[in-house]
Amino acid sequence: MNIWLYRVKKAFDTELKAYNKNILEKENIKMTIRITDKDLDNLCNRMNETLGKPLKPWIRENDRSKAQIGNIHVYSCLGVVALHEMVNEGGGVRVIVSGSTKRECYDLGHAWLNGYSRAV
Numbered sequence: 001m002n003i004w005l006y007r008v009k010k011a012f013d014t015e016l017k018a019y020n021k022n023i024l025e026k027e028n029i030k031m032t033i034r035i036t037d038k039d040l041d042n043l044c045n046r047m048n049e050t051l052g053k054p055l056k057p058w059i060r061e062n063d064r065s066k067a068q069i070g071n072i073h074v075y076s077c078l079g080v081v082a083l084h085e086m087v088n089e090g091g092g093v094r095v096i097v098s099g100s101t102k103r104e105c106y107d108l109g110h111a112w113l114n115g116y117s118r119a120v
Contacts, residue, residue, distance in 0.1 A: 047083075047109070054069075054070060068086055072096060079100075083098075
């Protein structure tokens with residue numbers, strides 16, 4: 001094998017090992033940080049503030065509850081977590097981000113927010 005090709009291959013292998021090691025270290029760090037309900041609520045508040053939407057999903061008006069159209073909030077049922085957006089005054093929603101765990105929902109929510117920030 002040509003000495004030049006050998007050096008390139010060796011440098012590539014070294015970089016690849018360093019990259020894989022860095023990925024593994026990030027994954028291990030990621031697994032040690034627990035995502036809480038407060039983290040998800042803060043994410044929703046940030047999304048609502050960025051988009052100029054209401055911060056609370058429901059308000060009391062004339063002794064009746066009224067949904068705040070456009071509000072993004074956390075929904076969880078039976079261990080499944082999602083981010084919903086209110087679409088009508090009766091409380092109808094559409095799913096913005098759906099994940100099976102808080103971690104997945106948190107990561108997808110941040111990806112959504114980062115994508116929106118880059119697009120605007």
